[in-house]
Amino acid sequence: MKRIVLFAILLTTTFGYTQTLLSYEKSPVFKECNSVDVDQLKSCFNYTLNTFIYKNFKIPQVVIDESYVGNVKVLFEVNSTGEFKTLYTDAIYDELKIETKRVFDALPTVEPATYNGNPTFVQYSITIALPLTEPVEKFLVKAGDEVVLTNKENLNATLSDEFDAIRKEKIAFENLEYSSELNVPFTHSYYARFDDEMNAVGTNSHTAAKPFVYSDVARYYDIKGEKESLAKDVDSWLGRKLFNEHLVEVQGKDYWFTVDPILDLQIGKDTEADFNTTWNNTRGVYIQAGLGKRFNLTTSIYESQGRFADYFNQYAESLKAFGPDPAVIPGRGIAKRFKEDAYDYPVAEAYVSYTPADFLNVQFGHGKNFIGDGYRSLFQSDVSSPYPFLKLNTTFWKIKYTSTWMWLKDVRDEVVEDKAFLTKYMANHYLSWNVSKRLNIGLFESVIWADTNGRGFDVNYLNPIIFFRAIEFQTGQGAGNAILGLSSKYKWNNKVNLYGQFVLDEFSLGDVKAGEKSWKNKFGFQLGAKYFNAFNVDNLLLQAEYNRVRPYVYSHNTQILNYANFNQPMAHLWGANFKELVLIGRYNYKRWFGDAKFIIGQRGFDFNTDEDSFSYGGDIYRDYNDRNADTGIKIGQGNKTNSFMTEIQAGYLLNPATNLKVFTNIIYRDFNPEAITASTQDSNTLWFSVGVRTDLFNWYNDM
Helix, strand or coil, rough: CHHHHHHHHHHHHHCCCCCCCCCEECEECHHHHEEEEEHHHHHHHHHHHHEEEEEEEECHHHHHCCCEEEEEEEEECCCCCEEEEEEEECCCHHHHHHHHHHHHHHHCCCCEEEEEEECCCEEEEEEEEEEECCCCCCCCCCCCCEEEEEECCCCHHHHHHHHHHHCCCCCCCHHHHHHHHCCCCCHHHHHHHCHHHHHCCCCCCCCCCEECCCHHHHHCCHHHHHHHHHCCCCCHHHHHHHHHCCCEEEEEEEEEEEEEEECCCCEEEEEECCCCCCEEEEEEEEEEEECCEEEEEEEEEEEEEEEEHHHHHHHHCCCCCCCCCCEECCCCEEEEEEECCCEEEEEEEEEEEEEEEEEEEEEEEEECCCCCCCCCCEEECCCCCCEEEEEEEECCCCEEEEEEEEEEEEHHHHHEEEEECEEEEEEEEEEEECCCCCCEEEEEEEEEECCCCCCCCCCCHHCCCCCHHHCCCCCCCCCCCCEEEEEEEECCCEEEEEEEEEEEEEHHHHHHHCCCCCCEEEEEEEEEEEEHHHEEEEEEEEEEEEEECCCCCCCCCCHHHCCEEEEEECCCCCCCCEEEEEEEEEECCCEEEEEEEEEEEEEEEECCCCCCCEEECCCCCCCCHCCCCCCCCCCCCCCCEEEEEEEEEEEEEEECCCCCCECCCCCCCCCECCCCCCCCCCCCEEEEEEEEEEEECCCCCCC
């Protein structure tokens, strides 16, 4: 009942003036308003009431001692006999509630409101702003046949008062972002800080669909408390902004926002490259905001130039889109040439997040999503460039159901029409079910379709609970590319989690029984384990993960229906036709952190020569009808390439509020194809970098 009454107050709140809730022909009348024209009675009532409150309200001592700036909300009634009655009072201090009731009880009896000539009751709401300000008369009185304005101030002064009133609403910043409906910026290193708490035995959390919303994480991990515990004892404004706080942080009674600079400034050396240094120069702005308790938004705008390790540059240029621009920076977007051998790649991401009910969160924006408990995902990863999306997260009982609709781009020369990139669409469903205190099972389905026959965004796939495979059959074999998946996670104990994924693109039982390794058996799987607080060392996470995907998975006989966006896979970074072992260690102590990653893999590439132009199943952008054979298909076929990569990073968190960190990063990469071709080069790289970065997303250097 209290929430219902408060909601009614918020709907009718005004700044220092009353507002009626009932239709009537004449408002209540103070004796001071007897000479006022009837159409000015409401204004006179407002002014007289506010003046009485201003003159009689005694500020409690606790409010004075704590220099409180805020509001008291009151719902009251003037009954049919003209008496004032308070119905509900909302204030931060009980002393304010008591004083408010005392003042209203002291109000004189007035002439009641009338309706159809009969006395009636009227309900009002009022907001008493603290500190108190003297009301200004705004009503008209009669002076003979003249109408005279009683207040002595002009319109500009009135508007100035309104602006000042808003300015005075500003209250102490309370870091509401950490309990908001915003996403926790998804980086593997930061999510490792609370991974063990969210995966404790007996929790009803769902950890596959990422990014997480702050309010979901807050049930298991105190992010606000963590940030506050890392605060440095500094007094100067510059010290606080550099080490502890957002650059701009503003909070009012029903809103808040923060503004921060984005930096990624680094310099390094690639021992294999023929240029002197690698470098990156990113500047940008990051804005977060909340309106009320259920609506949030954020935007990040990046302006970047950079030159990377030679293998990274070559991969970026292999992703080149139609047009004059030379590259697509992996995970970021199209890059134009900067100087002679560097890139200029602007990026913008934003979304709005609305939670109309505790069980439902709706997001619409331009960004990336991830589904899985591992470092990689065979369902949906964040390795491609950002894209527009609409996402629904529904949580109830032991279920979390995530539906995501995406607008993707195929940017290859051969599919461009009228010099415009081809738009295609993806719809994903992921159902996460906590079967027991330890076991979670997830069901995944996805479909990609294009604007064939002018169908555009097919409303058949807009249904959040439809079975995509059935719709694909109904719309035609070439109308879409559907993929199914099964995931699981088992909490062995509070320290060890086991997880896995199985993805199925196409399957023929008869071919499996035949034992001939048919190309039709397009599937992949992931097996992994996490060891939290390993060997009783707090905040040490060890992770092992094995991924294996057969050739031709994610590809299609209609080229545009591949499982990709901006020439980058929507699942595993390597596409298909590979196996890899990933070993990861992460450790953090206060503001210090260190990560180590080892990746051992085997991949099968196409030769792309005049003598051998077959598709061996690793390039998901190729039509699988160009395959080399129907049977005898195995992982690593084609130009077999063994690779090893290790990446070690260490650094210091400069500002926990903004995730600004200084770091040093070392990558060793050994890439050995059996045959050296124009598209597959031998590489042995040592890449060393140092820099300062606002860490808001994952960089994947392990292509």
